[in-house]
Amino acid sequence: MTSQAETASDPLHLPSGQSPESRVRVAGWATDPITLNGLTQTLVGHFEVFVATGELPDDVDVLVYATDRVTPDTVAGLRRVTARCTAPVVLVTSELGRAELMGLVECGVVAVLHRSAATEERLVETVDLAAKGGGSVPPNLLGDLLRQVREMQEEVLAPRGLNSTGLTPREIDVVRLLAEGWDTEEIGKQLCYSERTVKNIIHAMTSRLKLRNRPQLVAYGLRAGVI
The missing domain is CATH 3.40.50.2300 (Response regulator)
Incomplete structure (x- = not known):
């Protein structure tokens, strides 16, 4: 399938009475x-x-x-x-x-x-x-x-320990605690992991999901419904 030109055109029409802020x-x-x-x-x-x-x-x-x-x-x-x-x-x-x-x-x-x-x-x-x-x-x-x-879910996600959010159960636990403002040391103590393990879990999630930082990871958790 090929496109018909190079760029999108200018808008064709804005319905009367519709403000720029509310237009679809x-x-x-x-x-x-x-x-x-x-x-x-x-x-x-x-x-x-x-x-x-x-x-x-x-x-x-x-x-x-x-x-x-x-x-x-x-x-x-x-x-x-x-x-x-x-x-x-x-x-x-x-x-x-x-x-x-x-x-x-x-x-x-x-x-x-x-x-x-x-x-x-x-x-x-x-x-x-x-x-x-x-x-x-x-x-x-x-x-x-x-x-x-x-x-x-059965053939791809479950064998890898993932669910429909793309996160494992322990990753969900870490994201939830990040959302509550806990740092990596506190999360490690709460979940009985080393601080290095928590950092590795966070790095694995941000890399796999192509996220830049922890706030974006928390936002992803909110959108995915795990928080």
């Missing part, structure tokens, strides 16, 4: 220009819309990604589009293979709409939901997604 900035991306035009025309009356043709602006709130069929190549293309963007993704597609579900989740897809069901009202509702931190998956895909999550 939506980037539209499609695999063909006709679909892209229809997508942007549908969204432009409700959001500030960008045509996503390359690297997305940093302040985009939602990416709407439309494609006829999701394949491994589609997932790879979506991964490139979202590599530097943390915005949630709403996927609009006519065909989705169940094998690609986990890959889509890894790319930040939080909602899936079948193309035949993507009316203006439904699309706008889904984008609003994604902008507020929600998500939506068709019922026929939800069971497959849960099964794949369970298989990942």
Whole structure:
């Protein structure tokens, strides 16, 4: 899958009465220009819309990604589009293979709409939901997604002592005590570890999770729900 140009365009429209502070900035991306035009025309009356043709602006709130069929190549293309963007993704597609579900989740897809069901009202509702931190998956895909999550837990995470947060039980204990303001010596005494062991645990977590420091580690623990 290739991009259609080099950079994202200027915004197409800001709905009247919506302040810059409250606006929802939506980037539209499609695999063909006709679909892209229809997508942007549908969204432009409700959001500030960008045509996503390359690297997305940093302040985009939602990416709407439309494609006829999701394949491994589609997932790879979506991964490139979202590599530097943390915005949630709403996927609009006519065909989705169940094998690609986990890959889509890894790319930040939080909602899936079948193309035949993507009316203006439904699309706008889904984008609003994604902008507020929600998500939506068709019922026929939800069971497959849960099964794949369970298989990942049983076959990949559990054998390594990890859970869905990417942390081991002892790492969770350390993060919780860091969040309470304890230093490494105090944590070691509390958990019956040496101070060096505690430092090694913290270093292992920050390196594996690509975090810069302990405050970021605590923030990760909050987002993961372990604190």
